[in-house]
Amino acid sequence: MHTPANIQTSWPDAIYAQFRRVGIRQVGYVPDAGHSRLIALCRDDPSIADVVLTTEEEGVGLVAGAALGGQRAALLMQSSGVGNCVNMFSLLRNCGFGCVLAVTMRGEFGEFNPWQVPMGMITEELLRLCGFLTYRIDSADAVDETVGAGCDMAFNGDLQVAFLLSQRLIGPKVWTR
């Protein structure tokens, strides 16, 4: 069983339902334990092309290509992956490609691994510098409404929107020796 026991099943399902509502057809991801249920939901959906990326910036190109072809796309990554995307994000800004990014946060509340902290500390600020609207989500209750509103802004306005799913929401990664 790869899903940590403390992951609530409600919030990934809420994100998936919003992806369905706005017609997302491609989902690129680098796996993260916090995203495991959402990834599984997308992989099981024949209307969504799931694309496992070798590195997160590949997903930025995927989003652009999907949009050129008339499809909406979303990216799933953990906060460390945001740093890998910085230059590639300019593609979204330069051309006005709508994009939603669901980021599971590491390196904050209850993090066991100090190597995650430097990137986790700058993730939201970095996304803003790259032109993203950022919405931090700390409780499962807020997921549906926030993701729904953000998806509408992204795809109605060709904007770049990121959801930061906090470590408080996800639960700290379980570390066993």
Place this chain on the structure above:
Amino acid sequence: MDAMMLDRRDFTRRLLIDRGDLLVVPGLGSATYDVAAAGDHPLNFYLWGAMGGTAMIGLGLALARPDRRVAVLTGDGDMLMGLGSLATIGVKQPNNLVIVVLDNAHYGETGMQPSATKNGIDLVAMALACRFKHARSVSRIEEAADVRALLHGGDGPILINARIREEDVPRVLPLRDGHAIKQRFIEALNPV
């Protein structure tokens, strides 16, 4: 040696003759200029940046439009920066995607510094290792017609490594406004 290598402009022009409804994604720098020199077209998504991302734009487009053929034309430097995308593409196996690497074994935009392919790094072997259905090098202009046929009907994913001469050719500059390039492409592909 050079006599066996391709003139990049002549080769690109031959690939894009009678292109029909082919969708073309040229990588930043010389590939964008080569595709522009072959004739401006609304179904060219010219890149002026996003180095390393060209093949992935091709993948997103190929997945979105399985009814159309997608050609990525890019340089060896851009392809080398996005090597992981060969694996990503190999997993998805888009049969409508062909990548043509215009390989002069140098970084032409920045002073012709030698690239990894100059040192024997083999993009064709990498593509085959990534489960591309077909990959090969070409270096004779007579092969352009075969490559053109692959663009329009080959069973992808395909990677062609086109060995071009390391020469500086005049720049042909297409549209540079990203919004305009995108909008023109989308309107041409999805007419109202």
